[in-house]
Amino acid sequence: MEEGSAQDRLRRFIEGGGYGVGDRLPPERQLIAELGMTRTALRKGLEALEREGAIWRHVGKGTFVAGVASEVAAMEDTGEAQPPAIPAPLMDLGRQITPLRMMRARLCIEPAIAREAAANASTEAITRVRLAMERANAATSWRDYEAQDDLFHRAIAEATDNPMLLAVFDQMNQVRRVVIWGNLERESARPAHDHSSFGEHTAVTNAIAERNPAAAYEEMRMHLRSVSRRLFDEE
């Protein structure tokens, strides 16, 4: 029979088998038959190949031949196995930015926007903010809440009466949608958003309505920190 280490035989099998980047290899239980080796030996070889970045494996999906290193990282993040191929300009940003960085950016910008809103909001703008808040609080599904929450924050950006700040907010928001939220969230298991957001939204809205910039800043910061806590630590 053929000779060489398990790793070598595997490598020959892959390179000589016409497998290209992204292709899926036969499952382990089939490979041990084709290569005539034991499963432990096979897996030892696979582990070696995985360490050097030649392949990529995942439970329930299979074993895939990997491409460049960066590609591999991207795959691991998204759980998807494909090249980027996103046309839009901001999309690239979305792939570069980690959820944590996104959150830091929001914590950096949005409280300042809330303060500016409190300083400059017209009474109509305040009404719109309050309306958006009520819609967010009235949301039934998680998806709906997410969307309404977006609109609430945007209403605040509008209330600054400053198109530049609104544009900044929109840019950030658009990138946020593309950010790969990795493992966090999306389990859709209704965190029952315990209405801690409810109170926070009201606090922010009231601070703006009372034209209290410092309070608006602080309440928005609290709200975002609470969101951040829900996303990251806490389990």
Add this chain to the structure above:
Amino acid sequence: MEEGSAQDRLRRFIEGGGYGVGDRLPPERQLIAELGMTRTALRKGLEALEREGAIWRHVGKGTFVAGVASEVAAMEDTGEAQPPAIPAPLMDLGRQITPLRMMRARLCIEPAIAREAAANASTEAITRVRLAMERANAATSWRDYEAQDDLFHRAIAEATDNPMLLAVFDQMNQVRRVVIWGNLERESARPAHDHSSFGEHTAVTNAIAERNPAAAYEEMRMHLRSVSRRLFDEE
């Protein structure tokens, strides 16, 4: 046969299928036949597209490609939320924004960025900030100073180690170049920028180098207020 992830194939189908904003896509059960993919895979792609705001779906209605026009209609019909508008062309923004609003926006954002920079700057980043500061201080002509000052502020945005914040800064900076500066303007041969900026730049840089976020915030705010005062005479 076609390749790529479900999301990519879907995107190609929409963009290459002559679907315009607001158009309705075929129902899922038909799409899986046309695209030859599983419903699970299809829905996975649809979810991704929805999250980045490319489409919009609703039970009993169907799946629609998103856009500004359909947004309003959808909003009126269902009262539900939809992806907010795509960032407006920067040129138009430049015409809408008054110099005063631009300045307020800078005062709103840049101190926060400076604070974030102080908290996150690597030693290399600090070096680059210091270098940019020295170049700005060494500028001889007003034009040169303006350009170097831009780079100084951008170096700070870079020092945040957050691509999102850098993108926000760039966007704002881009608009700033287009803003009509009306009367208050540059030709005024800026009398040797009295070196008040010199001290301010140094103060900001030092605060960042000392990793003192609060000081960085305050110094940057002072600097911008000083710039503002010079522009508008009086605040």
Add this chain to the structure above:
DNA sequence: AAATCGGATTGGTTGCGATTGATCTTATGG
């Protein structure tokens, strides 16, 4: 003409079984 009802359509959700990599247990041999 307006209101109401029922079926058809459509996105959303759930449960089951199969596949597959990961891990544990047991047996074998040196």
Add this chain to the structure above:
DNA sequence: CCATAAGATCAATCGCAACCAATCCGATTT
């Protein structure tokens, strides 16, 4: 005693199908 082989088991994923809920459309009724 240790390493390996062999098998069982676990956990993640996927495909499939049925079912649910919102919507739409047309017929029927009033």
